[in-house]
Amino acid sequence: MNTVKNVTVQDLRVPTSDDLLGSDPFHKKPDYSCVLTTIESNSGAKGISVVFTVGAGNDWVAYGVNELIPLVKNYAIDDFIKNPGELYQTILNHHQLRWLGDGVFRMAMGGIMNAMWDLWAKEVGKPMWKLLVDLEPETLIECIDWRHLEDALSKNEALEILRNNQSQKSRSEKRLNEKGVKAYSTAGWIGLTNDQILEKINQMKSDGFDAFKLKVGQDVAFDKARIQFIRNAIGVDAKLMVDANQVWGVDAAIEYMKELADFDITWIEEPTARDDVLGYQKISEALNPLGLKVAAGEQIQSPVIFKQMVSSGAIQYAQIDACRMGGINDVMGIILLAAKYELPVCPHGGGIGLCNMIRHLSIWDQVSVSDHSNTQLVEYIDFLQEGVFVNPVKVKNGAYVLPTHPGWGLEMDQKFVDDHLYPNGNVWREREKPNGVTFVVE
Amino acid sequence: MNTVKNVTVQDLRVPTSDDLLGSDPFHKKPDYSCVLTTIESNSGAKGISVVFTVGAGNDWVAYGVNELIPLVKNYAIDDFIKNPGELYQTILNHHQLRWLGDGVFRMAMGGIMNAMWDLWAKEVGKPMWKLLVDLEPETLIECIDWRHLEDALSKNEALEILRNNQSQKSRSEKRLNEKGVKAYSTAGWIGLTNDQILEKINQMKSDGFDAFKLKVGQDVAFDKARIQFIRNAIGVDAKLMVDANQVWGVDAAIEYMKELADFDITWIEEPTARDDVLGYQKISEALNPLGLKVAAGEQIQSPVIFKQMVSSGAIQYAQIDACRMGGINDVMGIILLAAKYELPVCPHGGGIGLCNMIRHLSIWDQVSVSDHSNTQLVEYIDFLQEGVFVNPVKVKNGAYVLPTHPGWGLEMDQKFVDDHLYPNGNVWREREKPNGVTFVVE
Numbered sequence: 022m023n024t025v026k027n028v029t030v031q032d033l034r035v036p037t038s039d040d041l042l043g044s045d046p047f048h049k050k051p052d053y054s055c056v057l058t059t060i061e062s063n064s065g066a067k068g069i070s071v072v073f074t075v076g077a078g079n080d081w082v083a084y085g086v087n088e089l090i091p092l093v094k095n096y097a098i099d100d101f102i103k104n105p106g107e108l109y110q111t112i113l114n115h116h117q118l119r120w121l122g123d124g125v126f127r128m129a130m131g132g133i134m135n136a137m138w139d140l141w142a143k144e145v146g147k148p149m150w151k152l153l154v155d156l157e158p159e160t161l162i163e164c165i166d167w168r169h170l171e172d173a174l175s176k177n178e179a180l181e182i183l184r185n186n187q188s189q190k191s192r193s194e195k196r197l198n199e200k201g202v203k204a205y206s207t208a209g210w211i212g213l214t215n216d217q218i219l220e221k222i223n224q225m226k227s228d229g230f231d232a233f234k235l236k237v238g239q240d241v242a243f244d245k246a247r248i249q250f251i252r253n254a255i256g257v258d259a260k261l262m263v264d265a266n267q268v269w270g271v272d273a274a275i276e277y278m279k280e281l282a283d284f285d286i287t288w289i290e291e292p293t294a295r296d297d298v299l300g301y302q303k304i305s306e307a308l309n310p311l312g313l314k315v316a317a318g319e320q321i322q323s324p325v326i327f328k329q330m331v332s333s334g335a336i337q338y339a340q341i342d343a344c345r346m347g348g349i350n351d352v353m354g355i356i357l358l359a360a361k362y363e364l365p366v367c368p369h370g371g372g373i374g375l376c377n378m379i380r381h382l383s384i385w386d387q388v389s390v391s392d393h394s395n396t397q398l399v400e401y402i403d404f405l406q407e408g409v410f411v412n413p414v415k416v417k418n419g420a421y422v423l424p425t426h427p428g429w430g431l432e433m434d435q436k437f438v439d440d441h442l443y444p445n446g447n448v449w450r451e452r453e454k455p456n457g458v459t460f461v462v463e
Numbered sequence: 464m465n466t467v468k469n470v471t472v473q474d475l476r477v478p479t480s481d482d483l484l485g486s487d488p489f490h491k492k493p494d495y496s497c498v499l500t501t502i503e504s505n506s507g508a509k510g511i512s513v514v515f516t517v518g519a520g521n522d523w524v525a526y527g528v529n530e531l532i533p534l535v536k537n538y539a540i541d542d543f544i545k546n547p548g549e550l551y552q553t554i555l556n557h558h559q560l561r562w563l564g565d566g567v568f569r570m571a572m573g574g575i576m577n578a579m580w581d582l583w584a585k586e587v588g589k590p591m592w593k594l595l596v597d598l599e600p601e602t603l604i605e606c607i608d609w610r611h612l613e614d615a616l617s618k619n620e621a622l623e624i625l626r627n628n629q630s631q632k633s634r635s636e637k638r639l640n641e642k643g644v645k646a647y648s649t650a651g652w653i654g655l656t657n658d659q660i661l662e663k664i665n666q667m668k669s670d671g672f673d674a675f676k677l678k679v680g681q682d683v684a685f686d687k688a689r690i691q692f693i694r695n696a697i698g699v700d701a702k703l704m705v706d707a708n709q710v711w712g713v714d715a716a717i718e719y720m721k722e723l724a725d726f727d728i729t730w731i732e733e734p735t736a737r738d739d740v741l742g743y744q745k746i747s748e749a750l751n752p753l754g755l756k757v758a759a760g761e762q763i764q765s766p767v768i769f770k771q772m773v774s775s776g777a778i779q780y781a782q783i784d785a786c787r788m789g790g791i792n793d794v795m796g797i798i799l800l801a802a803k804y805e806l807p808v809c810p811h812g813g814g815i816g817l818c819n820m821i822r823h824l825s826i827w828d829q830v831s832v833s834d835h836s837n838t839q840l841v842e843y844i845d846f847l848q849e850g851v852f853v854n855p856v857k858v859k860n861g862a863y864v865l866p867t868h869p870g871w872g873l874e875m876d877q878k879f880v881d882d883h884l885y886p887n888g889n890v891w892r893e894r895e896k897p898n899g900v901t902f903v904v905e
Binding site for chain 1 (some may be wrong): 489490491492493494516517518519520522523524526527530556557558559560561562563564565566567568569570609610611612613614709711712713714735736737738739740741742745762764765767768770771774775787
């Protein structure tokens with residue numbers, strides 16, 4: 022019988038804080054990191070996932086994934102394929118682990134689940150999006166934990182959404198194969214100079230990008246000047262989004278964003294705390310009349326928070342992340358909820374491997390769930406691809422090209438892995454670690 | 464200079480799943496566990512905290528507390544006393560760890576913070592409640608992270624609440640010294656027989672208790688019979704609460720509780736997911752007209768969720784836990800929010816050490832913040848005290864007796880610690896651990 026034979030978990034970190042790429046008001050000096058989980062079956066296939074973090078704490082997630090191994094070891098691949106909701110429920114509702122709440126527990130669960138899905142895709146030789154697209158609606162809805170979602174979206178409503186899309190799937194797939202999935206680029210990191218940002222924008226424009234995002238929230242005057250600078254660089258027809266990474270309180274967010282209302286901004290992302298549903302409602306009520314839409318999701322820790330955000334008008338763009346919650350099973354529920362409430366799903370990219378994963382989720386979304394290809398923007402960051410992944414993400418004309426390799430496409434370059442293992446890889450061995458601890462405290 | 468010299472972290476577990484004490488619909492076989500953190504200063508004083516979990520996963524929290532040690536090592540005790548909000552902010556908003564979300568990260572932070580507060584109390588020789596009561600309002604409000612709370616309660620409003628209570632503090636303290644803090648008892652665990660429950664109730668009644676709680680949610684007919692059984696045992700004048708531990712969806716909770724509306728129930732606790740603010744609103748709107756109030760909090764992972772629950776009418780009883788969030792600093796904000804919105808704070812007790820800690824929080828609440836002593840019920844479970852703690856919690860006439868020993872009163876019996884160290888203490892060494900892992904997977 023083909024079962025899970027072996028699971029390995031690795032802590033990889035890149036010292037991105039050296040040049041402040043990825044910096045935002047809260048995460049001033051991130052070291053882009055990931056927990057790399059590899060699940061090998063008896064057949065020799067390898068399922069791979071990453072859980073992205075920003076440095077310190079990556080080992081907490083690695084510890085968690087390691088601890089979940091006994092729940093997946095010897096699991097029969099056929100059982101997983103028959104019902105990919107069962108393992109998910111086993112971990113999610115583990116009668117003791119459940120006490121740990123979300124955060125690290127849910128991220129670790131995602132590490133296991135996303136690697137198991139990758140293993141499945143490898144066993145059948147399909148890219149993840151194609152595996153999802155080919156699944157029957159009846160199988161898909163069994164992947165989701167409905168208990169705390171069904172007041173906003175019932176299992177039957179979800180089934181109906183999926184069934185209604187069945188007949189047009191092949192047409193949508195063909196269309197996406199031709200034009201890809203529209204992407205946007207985050208260019209304006211807090212720590213970068215105008216010159217650095219301009220260089221990045223011009224490069225992205227030449228790659229066909231016409232939608233850009235920048236970080237805001239430190240200072241209104243500075244932000245106004247930088248927005249104007251970026252607007253001049255991208256042109257009046259391009260889309261421009263801003264991102265505050267939760268740096269404001271609810272009322273502060275409203276006041277700040279009123280100052281930026283005249284800049285034709287497509288969305289303000291994370292204006293306040295990741296779990297403040299009522300706060301987002303208040304912000305949306307104040308800002309929507311000014312033409313400002315609100316987005317959030319990359320740090321939403323549970324599908325229940327997402328359910329409230331999506332179903333209540335608290336946000337207008339649902340920014341799923343591929344590895345913040347419990348993996349693809351959690352994300353599926355949010356994509357279906359967003360379809361019912363007619364929100365575009367605009368996934369969070371960047372980090373390490375996020376872009377590789379979210380393209381699959383967005384393709385499935387546009388083919389099988391909700392064709393909002395005219396409003397869906399998928400984050401793309403031209404960073405940590407070449408030299409990191411064996412098959413780097415491809416974009417063309419400002420859109421993700423549909424991947425053809427089996428699984429998520431997360432196979433990493435062996436030298437990159439060896440160099441960035443923490444704390445003993447080549448990149449880290451020579452660096453000083455304050456107090457002799459395993460993470461950089463600053 | 465007196466600084467933090469040494470920090471030790473221990474993983475202790477009790478095989479409570481053997482007799483199903485502590486069982487509920489979701490946590491069917493808990494092994495009551497805690498992470499015991501000891502912070503020693505140069506003066507020789509020892510600050511102690513526990514973080515409670517239900518078994519597997521206790522090591523995740525222990526791992527986290529261990530990882531936070533570098534942030535507290537060599538910290539000057541005087542600096543902590545001058546501004547106990549500074550260390551809290553350092554951990555809470557650590558620019559890399561923040562990415563981990565709540566859950567394990569926030570619980571681990573609570574382990575450090577609560578031990579630091581205990582160390583302070585030991586240095587000055589006061590029980591925790593007295594340390595808190597004696598602090599100036601201006602110091603107390605600096606302990607709290609206001610950024611994401613101030614739309615519901617501003618720093619100035621909190622200051623005003625505290626200042627308004629200054630003049631009556633000594634009178635309240637005297638009164639509580641005489642009559643204690645009213646407690647209630649959880650008797651009706653899912654896994655217990657009627658006979659076992661009756662024995663416990665009669666014992667508690669003889670100790671002066673007149674408020675009881677039972678677990679519900681498995682089966683309406685069973686619950687009706689059990690509620691009637693318990694009501695007969697406790698009498699018509701006693702208070703009776705029920706607890707579903709999140710086992711229902713929103714609509715299912717409403718339907719189920721309508722069936723129980725005639726039993727004179729004081730509150731339904733955790734009718735649905737811990738973070739479903741809008742769900743709790745809907746449930747409260749449906750049930751309040753039937754005379755049923757709603758309670759939650761023991762698994763609320765962030766002050767932002769609590770803020771929404773308390774300020775929007777989603778719940779009518781705020782059930783703080785001493786170690787679910789980031790320690791006393793997080794809890795203070797909730798107690799002040801509850802005061803403004805006039806909700807009784809009815810802390811979650813039981814576990815290991817929870818009762819020891821919450822009594823201090825409730826005394827501070829009733830003396831310094833909000834005298835709702837007529838509606839406040841503090842959970843008490845007569846379990847894991849004798850033989851566990853050097854100074855077990857005392858109750859008299861159904862009320863917590865004000866503790867007099869310095870700190871939280873969490874000093875443990877050395878034999879209990881040695882026996883219950885996981886996985887190599889006497890209690891665990893002989894037990895089989897499936898798959899050779901460090902936690903019991905079932």
